[in-house]
Amino acid sequence: MNGGMDYMARNTESRRDIRAWMPDAKSVLLCGFSYGEPGARHASKEGHGRLARYAAREDYHPILRDRMNEVRDWLSASVPGARGVAFCDMSPILERSYAAAAGLGWQGKNTLLLGADIGSYFLIAGLAMNIELPADSPGPDHCGSCTKCLDACPTGAFPKARVLDASRCISYFTIESKGTIPEPFREGIGDWVFGCDVCQEVCPWNRFEKPARALPPASIATELPLEELAGPASAGVRSRLKGLPVARAVRKRLTRNALLAMGNSRLERYRPILEEYAAGADPMLAEQARWSLSRLPGAA
Numbered sequence: 001m002n003g004g005m006d007y008m009a010r011n012t013e014s015r016r017d018i019r020a021w022m023p024d025a026k027s028v029l030l031c032g033f034s035y036g037e038p039g040a041r042h043a044s045k046e047g048h049g050r051l052a053r054y055a056a057r058e059d060y061h062p063i064l065r066d067r068m069n070e071v072r073d074w075l076s077a078s079v080p081g082a083r084g085v086a087f088c089d090m091s092p093i094l095e096r097s098y099a100a101a102a103g104l105g106w107q108g109k110n111t112l113l114l115g116a117d118i119g120s121y122f123l124i125a126g127l128a129m130n131i132e133l134p135a136d137s138p139g140p141d142h143c144g145s146c147t148k149c150l151d152a153c154p155t156g157a158f159p160k161a162r163v164l165d166a167s168r169c170i171s172y173f174t175i176e177s178k179g180t181i182p183e184p185f186r187e188g189i190g191d192w193v194f195g196c197d198v199c200q201e202v203c204p205w206n207r208f209e210k211p212a213r214a215l216p217p218a219s220i221a222t223e224l225p226l227e228e229l230a231g232p233a234s235a236g237v238r239s240r241l242k243g244l245p246v247a248r249a250v251r252k253r254l255t256r257n258a259l260l261a262m263g264n265s266r267l268e269r270y271r272p273i274l275e276e277y278a279a280g281a282d283p284m285l286a287e288q289a290r291w292s293l294s295r296l297p298g299a300a
């Protein structure tokens with residue numbers, strides 16, 4: 001269920017209680033930071049690989065932690081003895097569960113946190129404080145009988161509503177997984193080369209997405225030419241990706257993903273580059289390239 005991210009299966013109970021991480025925590029403050037682009041069109045484009053929308057802008061971790069540290073500093077200056085620690089995307093904390101409990105939204109059937117006035121295109125950051133703060137209460141669940149996200153997932157990553165099998169999720173395969181992508185999932189990955197937004201794109205609540213404010217606007221397109229990602233020009237594209245979350249995917253992983261997307265594109269023009277990788281020294285890339293070659297129109 002967790003792919004190679006073993007930490008998710010460890011200490012689930014203690015991850016539900018922030019005091020395992022900050023023993024004197026008395027309150028947890030949660031904020032959502034929008035990265036929506038109302039009216040923008042994010043669609044497949046021939047010869048291009050797609051990035052998840054959050055990935056096409058500057059890395060959010062330091063930005064959001066700084067924001068939460070500003071709140072902490074303000075609280076510490078206002079309340080004698082107040083002390084706190086900011087977190088964002090921290091593995092020991094179940095951020096969506098805390099955010100739902102804090103009334104920021106509800107956890108949708110796709111497991112993401114949704115707000116009725118914002119949808120799900122926002123990121124979560126928090127602050128654990130050693131002082132009592134007035135508590136908000138959880139809000140209602142507005143998924144109703146909708147199952148659009150469950151039905152649309154290209155790799156069948158939801159065994160049931162509100163349970164994600166990360167070991168089948170495109171986001172896991174393209175960002176986290178270091179090895180060969182298992183064959184049964186390759187077709188479903190389509191043109192995604194870093195993350196996946198399918199279960200958000202189909203969600204009706206995302207018609208209420210809000211523009212980014214604290215987060216900077218997107219600095220690159222969400223569609224990047226596949227030749228640039230895998231080909232000799234990759235040094236150029238990589239310098240454009242510097243400072244973006246996608247830079248996390250080391251060169252080899254991004255190349256693997258681009259080769260896979262080339263196969264799914266079925267475009268004959270990728271044959272030479274795929275043949276080059278198929279004959280190359282790296283066994284993982286060579287195997288991926290051979291699979292992709294087998295998808296091209298002329299293949300036996």
Ligand code: B12
Nearest residue numbers: 052089090093094095112113123124162166171172195196
């Ligand atoms: C590891 C991780 C991943 C992994 C695995 C995700 C997973 N299985 O949860 C992978 C790489 C696949 C991933 C993908 C994505 N992620 Co991510 N991820 C995380 C991270 C670091 C930890 C999540 C975790 O511990 N999950 C494990 C389980 C135990 O936690 P859980 O989600 O709370 O799941 C439980 C609840 O759903 C609960 N539950 C609640 N209600 C109900 C009701 C019922 C009936 C049932 C049965 C269960 C249930 O049961 C689940 C199992 O215990 C968090 C940050 C954090 N620390 O929280 C970001 C985080 C969840 N990711 C985020 C994002 C944006 C994404 C992507 C959209 C990125 C992308 N575009 O590619 C995708 C979305 C995939 C999806 N549909 O969730 C955001 C979500 C923001 C939001 N609005 O919700 C977070 C919060 C990061 C952040 N700081 O903003 N992610």
Ligand code: SF4
Nearest residue numbers: 153169170196198199
């Ligand atoms: S991010 Fe993509 S692969 Fe992962 S659960 Fe959502 S739709 Fe499925």
Ligand code: SF4
Nearest residue numbers: 108109143146149203
């Ligand atoms: S697509 Fe439908 S079921 Fe899925 S999270 Fe959105 S409202 Fe809920």
